Amino acid sequence: MHSHNPNLNALIETQKEIKLLGSIASVLGWDQETYMPEEALLWRSEQLAWLSGQMHRRETAPEIKDLLDKLEDYSPADDREKALLKVARREFRRAEVFPEDYVIEKARHHSLAQNGWIQAREKEDFEAFRPFLEKNMEFARRDAEYLGYEEHPYDALLDLYEPDMKASQIKELFDPLGEYLAGLVKRIGEKPPVRDDFLSRSCPVDKQEELGKEVLKAIGYDFGKGRLDATAHPFTSELGPADIRVTTRYDEFDFCSNLFSVIHEGGHALYEMGIDSTLSETLLGTGTSLGIHESQSRFWENLLGRSRAFCEGFLPLYQNYFPQAFGDIDGESFYRGINRVKPSFIRVEADEVTYSLHVILRFNLELALLEGSLAVKDLPEAWNEESRKLLGILPESVSQGVLQDVHWSHGLIGYFSTYALGNLYGAQFMARMKKDIPQLDDLLRQRNCEPPLKWLREKIHRHGSVYSSAELCRKICGEDLDYRYFIDYLEKKYLEIYGV
């Protein structure tokens, strides 16, 4: 990206170093979760802490402040320049409020806490993780104080992931959504269950890996710019503009776990891979918010990946890899099976109806933790109580309950709600895509994912962070975020499957 204004150009120059530094930390983070030997942890946390300090120093460089001051009265030439200035100001402010020592200490602790979580999860021992989480919550509260907020400390944290959104707005969306979903779960529960026994038939892990790669290629993931590995918790990481890696996990007796993780992470990766390369050395060269990021991952996972047409198109492929598991299953049965609605413990494996309830559960707990009305030591009990209330089930172990997600160990508080926002944005985008690509189902039946990918690239991916979530939504759909698209989508889909 290049500007006619020399100060703006100089500002753009400062961002390349910040991007380089961030991407170096991403390499170390990716390695920590994939291949790092166990005892390397302490040094790794020192490496990451050092990088955080360096990052903070660049983000708060007097040169940046000086350039931003000089650009105070500059009228941006276009949307990109406008966004670049906005994001540069936002990131400068987000960094300058923190003392460097604090940033370093926090990064060191997050790296250690992530390992603490893995250990505790393996031992099914929440108490082993408690001190890490207590310290992370303390960091989160202090983050909120440093960053500042008007209504709720949660707002300060949420803004890091979903700029310009507030807890009160989330509540306005989640309250009617939660109520609707709880009603839908109840209505579905009264109907006869759909058959899904075949999804727990044996699917050898090496074959699952091959299939995952083939599906990734089919949706447009470029292995020249990425790779697929196995981790405890699937994730996507950008290690460079042409280095977007995804991970998954395997269970021989749970076909869906790997398949939909791969498609989900693939959706994140396609977003990053599709960003205009002229943005890649600037702060605009990444997804605009986590809500939009999740709209992309869940778009591929659910709106496309769990659609009838996609099932019909891809089932022959699944059958090729696992003839013994799926040879006797037709497209319609498969479609119904993978869309079975049933309250379950693990968020990432939840169906589309109960999924957002898992998010609401976490949102409620995070609010209480931040307000101080809930102590970390009481969290497992509070988790179980919320689970009973929202999902009607009680986890049998902490790895199926409060310890199931990696996020809190990384210090990511205020992050979960963006998953549900992704569902809402995604459904609204899909309504628009169906108008633009009326033959979408036919294409999916032919396993041709190029037209929807092209649409997403054109409308969303290429822009990186040039437009905010709200701006993107208005540009694409001509209106603000509206949760009723998601409800309409669920209503139609599950009327047909369950007759509710």
Added chain:
Amino acid sequence: MHSHNPNLNALIETQKEIKLLGSIASVLGWDQETYMPEEALLWRSEQLAWLSGQMHRRETAPEIKDLLDKLEDYSPADDREKALLKVARREFRRAEVFPEDYVIEKARHHSLAQNGWIQAREKEDFEAFRPFLEKNMEFARRDAEYLGYEEHPYDALLDLYEPDMKASQIKELFDPLGEYLAGLVKRIGEKPPVRDDFLSRSCPVDKQEELGKEVLKAIGYDFGKGRLDATAHPFTSELGPADIRVTTRYDEFDFCSNLFSVIHEGGHALYEMGIDSTLSETLLGTGTSLGIHESQSRFWENLLGRSRAFCEGFLPLYQNYFPQAFGDIDGESFYRGINRVKPSFIRVEADEVTYSLHVILRFNLELALLEGSLAVKDLPEAWNEESRKLLGILPESVSQGVLQDVHWSHGLIGYFSTYALGNLYGAQFMARMKKDIPQLDDLLRQRNCEPPLKWLREKIHRHGSVYSSAELCRKICGEDLDYRYFIDYLEKKYLEIYGV
């Protein structure tokens, strides 16, 4: 490490950041050679270039100069303090002679050149690598000028890998050594060949990987602090004090390639793993020179790994993994087979007699390249000519000849001779070990590698860089490096195998 002198302590403090930075670059380097997607290369080279610049800035910090000046008249309290000061001065001087831009540009180019080498090797096309190598040679010559030298530009480069050694000393060792080895090869060539056909029987790669891990464990490699992966060229990398990773390569029909790569790299790793942990945040916390490092890798690979006792001890293990390949082979035949002497193309797979001839070949070419009497464009021909002269064979392809090693692509000129030094140091250390552990062969026959490892740790590993190569040799053996130990060793071993 802690000193009573506050200036020395402050100097020690400056080294931790340098170690952190170096280890971060190692993570990126390791990833580049193992798992990085192809198109990520350009950004990776930018990341590494940035890290080099930062490294250079720390290494040449005015604070270090200031502390070194203040410590000018300080009398070190012990060997560690003495060494720390010596190494700190050496590293400061080695860094300050270079301009920062030059360091960054060189690092960027080395990262690209490494990929250029991989591509050229795959295509068997020296011309594709030539521009990279020309630039690397240009960097090497400029390095030598910046670093300064009295006799030969090679000396300036060699000093980076083998401090205090000169090309003229190498020549003094290599001339009689080369002559002896050529004679021994000739004498052996006149005898009937030993049988080694069974070594190219099929050994499935997944089983080779399992065996490699078991052998690594048996020699004392700690997988809590490391891991084993596959790469084009086997290497060991220290990504942190408790993160020493090794790599190997697999060929279903070449059992020795993986096995002896694994033991060789394991030997390097054991050295780094054995360094006293109180040194790990200082510049002393690494092997003292590449000659000593190679003495360790080649000690395990050859002096132990290819000994009759080790063969007798480990053959049953090899047979367990590959009953069809080795079930009908007895210990003596196996021992003779893996010690078969025959001029061959690939250095890392050469036998103990011809190996050093491969090194002498590279040493001669590097001298000529640095002197300018040989141009890079004429290198393949010169390589073949040297090969004919020293080994009596002509490579059939560039991947078997001039493109076989990774070193030149990394800009490592002056490095190869340390391999042969390793052979010499190793044989001298072995003569001493045999006096200290007279029952060594019995132990190896029982697959008990702990006593030799303990000896190496005590005498060599734990000291890190506290003693120079020459000091270590005198401390352990009571005398200077003497190439005749190596000749004695070969003479005895091959008299017995071939009756020469």
